[in-house]
Amino acid sequence: xxxxxxxxxxxxxxxxxxxxxxxxxxxxxxxxxxxxxxxxxxxxxxxxxxxxxxxxxxxxxxxxxxxxxxxxxxxxxxxxxxxxxxxxxxxxxxxxxxxxxxxxxxxxxxxxxxxxxxxxxxxxxxxxxxxxxxxxxxxxxxxxxxxxxxxxxxxxxxxxxxxxxxxxxxxxxxxxxxxxxxxxxxxxxxxxxxxx
Amino acid sequence: xxxxxxxxxxxxxxxxxxxxxxxxxxxxxxxxxxxxxxxxxxxxxxxxxxxxxxxxxxxxxxxxxxxxxxxxxxxxxxxxxxxxxxxxxxxxxxxxxxxxxxxxxxxxxxxxxxxxxxxxxxxxxxxxxxxxxxxxxxxxxxxxxxxxxxxxxxxxxxxxxxxxxxxxxxxxxxxxxxxxxxxxxxxxxxxxxxxxxxxxxxxxxxxxxxx
Numbered sequence: 001x002x003x004x005x006x007x008x009x010x011x012x013x014x015x016x017x018x019x020x021x022x023x024x025x026x027x028x029x030x031x032x033x034x035x036x037x038x039x040x041x042x043x044x045x046x047x048x049x050x051x052x053x054x055x056x057x058x059x060x061x062x063x064x065x066x067x068x069x070x071x072x073x074x075x076x077x078x079x080x081x082x083x084x085x086x087x088x089x090x091x092x093x094x095x096x097x098x099x100x101x102x103x104x105x106x107x108x109x110x111x112x113x114x115x116x117x118x119x120x121x122x123x124x125x126x127x128x129x130x131x132x133x134x135x136x137x138x139x140x141x142x143x144x145x146x147x148x149x150x151x152x153x154x155x156x157x158x159x160x161x162x163x164x165x166x167x168x169x170x171x172x173x174x175x176x177x178x179x180x181x182x183x184x185x186x187x188x189x190x191x192x193x194x195x196x
Numbered sequence: 197x198x199x200x201x202x203x204x205x206x207x208x209x210x211x212x213x214x215x216x217x218x219x220x221x222x223x224x225x226x227x228x229x230x231x232x233x234x235x236x237x238x239x240x241x242x243x244x245x246x247x248x249x250x251x252x253x254x255x256x257x258x259x260x261x262x263x264x265x266x267x268x269x270x271x272x273x274x275x276x277x278x279x280x281x282x283x284x285x286x287x288x289x290x291x292x293x294x295x296x297x298x299x300x301x302x303x304x305x306x307x308x309x310x311x312x313x314x315x316x317x318x319x320x321x322x323x324x325x326x327x328x329x330x331x332x333x334x335x336x337x338x339x340x341x342x343x344x345x346x347x348x349x350x351x352x353x354x355x356x357x358x359x360x361x362x363x364x365x366x367x368x369x370x371x372x373x374x375x376x377x378x379x380x381x382x383x384x385x386x387x388x389x390x391x392x393x394x395x396x397x398x399x400x401x402x403x404x405x406x407x
Contacts, residue, residue: 006235010306013236016243017302024296031283031292045284052279065262072255079248086241152339155328156317156389163321180323182232184314187332192342192349 005085012082092133092141095174107174109133109141115173116143119166125153126162127188141174143167143181151190159183229319229391232327234310243302312356315390326389330354333388337361340384346373348403359385359396364403374400 027049030042058064092109113131120129128148135141149158162183171179261267281288314327334354341350341361346368353360361381365373381396 005237006233009236009240013240013243013302014306016247017299017304017306020295020299020302022299024292024294024299027283027288027292028296031285031289033284042283045282047283048279049281049283049288050275050278052275055275065258069255069258069262072251072258075247075251076255079244079251083241083244083248086237086244149332149336151335153336154387154389155326155332155336156387159317159324159326159389160320163324167321167324178323181325183324183326184232184329185317185326185332186329187335189335192338 008082008085092135095133095141095176112141112170112174116145116166116170119169120145120147120162123158123161123165125150125158129162141176141179143170143179145181145183147183147185149185149187151188153187155185159185229316229325231309231316232311232314232325236305236310239302239305315354315356315388315394316392317389318391328388328390330356333359333390336388337381337384340380341377344373344376344380347377347400350377354394357392357394359394360399361396362399363401365400366403370400370402374398 026041029036030040030047031045033045036042094106094109095112096106113133116131117129120126120131126147127150130146132144133141134144145162147158147162149155163181167179167181257268257271283289311327313330315330315333317326317328319325331354334352337354337359338350338352338361341347341352341363344363346365348364348366350361350363352362359381361377363373363377377400378396378398381398385393385396
C-alpha cells in the first residue's frame with residue numbers, strides 16, 4: 001500500500017511537473033524571441049496569451065463542450081481521489097493466521113502491533129516503540145516501526161535484537177513465512193554527561 | 197578550516213555481531229542498503245488540492261453556463277486579462293519562468309529519494325531494513341566523544357557523508373586528545389551500523405583562560 005502510494009505520488013508529481021515545465025517553456029521560448037518551428041502554438045512575441053478567437057475556435061462544434069466537461073470531470077475525480085489517498089492511513093486491520101489444522105484464524109492487526117511494541121520496548125536500549133502493520137494483502141503483512149533509542153544505546157545492536165526477537169516472535173506467532181520490516185531509529189534527547 | 201586537522205576517512209567494516217544465520221548472512225552483507233524513499237505525501241496533497249480546486253471551479257462554471265446560467269465574474273476577468281497580455285510582457289515572462297521552476301522542482305521531488313535525515317543501516321537480517329536519524333547518530337557520537345578523557349565539551353554535527361566534531365579540551369596535550377577522540381569516533385561510527393560510514397573530521401581547541 002505504501003509502495004503503491006509512493007509510486008503513484010511520484011508518477012503524478014512528475015507528470016504535473018512536466019506539464020508545468022512544457023507550458024512555461026512554450027510561452028517563455030516565444031517571449032524571449034527564440035526562433036520556434038511553425039507548429040508552435042504561438043507565432044511571435046506580440047501574440048496574446050489566449051485570444052477570443054482561440055476561445056471560440058471550437059465553441060461552435062457540437063462535441064466541444066461535452067469533451068471539455070468530461071475532461072474537467074475526470075480531472076476533478078482524479079484530484080479528489082489523489083487527495084483522499086494522502087489522508088488515508090494504510091493500515092492492516094487483521095492478519096490471517098494459518099493454524100495448521102486447515103482452519104484459519106484472524107488476528108486483529110492492532111493486537112499484533114501492540115505485541116510488537118511491548119516486546120520491542122522491553123529490549124535494552126529502547127525507550128519507546130511504535131509499530132504499524134501494512135501490506136497489500138492480509139496474508140503478507142509488513143511492519144513499519146519507529147524506535148526511540150535510550151541514551152548510550154548502540155543502534156546496530158538494538159536493530160539486531162529487535163529483528164531477532166520482537167519481529168521474529170511476531171512473525172512466528174502469526175504463523176507468517178516472513179515479516180518484512182522497516183525500522184527508523186531516533187534518539188531521545190539527553191544532556192552530555194561527563195564521565196569523570 | 198580543517199587544514200591543520202586533516203579529515204580522516206574511515207573504512208566501512210561489516211559488523212559481525214550475529215553469530216547465527218551465517219549462511220544467508222554473507223549474501224546480505226554485500227547487498228546494497230538503499231536509501232529510504234519518501235512517499236511525498238505533502239507535495240502530492242498540495243498538487244492534488246490545486247488540481248481539485250481549479251478543475252472544480254471550471255467544471256462548475258462551464259456546467260452552469262451550459263445550463264443557461266451566467267458565467268461567473270472571474271471568467272470574464274480572466275478572459276480579458278489573458279487577451280491583454282502579450283508574450284513578451286514582463287508578467288507573462290515572469291509567470292512562465294515561475295511555472296518552469298515549479299515544474300522542475302516537482303520533477304526533482306518525483307525523482308529523488310528525499311528523507312535525507314535518515315541514514316540507511318547495514319542489512320543483516322533478510323527483510324529488515326533500518327535507518328538511523330542523523331540527529332540520533334550525532335547524539336550517539338557525542339556520547340562517545342564525551343568519554344574521551346580531556347574532552348570538556350563537544351559538539352557533533354552529522355551530515356549525510358560527514359561527521360564534524362568540535363571539542364574543547366581542558367587538560368592533556370591537545371594532540372593526544374585529538375588522536376583519542378579520532379579513535380573513539382572511528383569506533384563510534386563503526387557501531388552506528390550505517391551502510392556508508394561517514395568521514396570524520398575532528399577539531400580540538402583549548403578554551404581561553406579565564407582571568
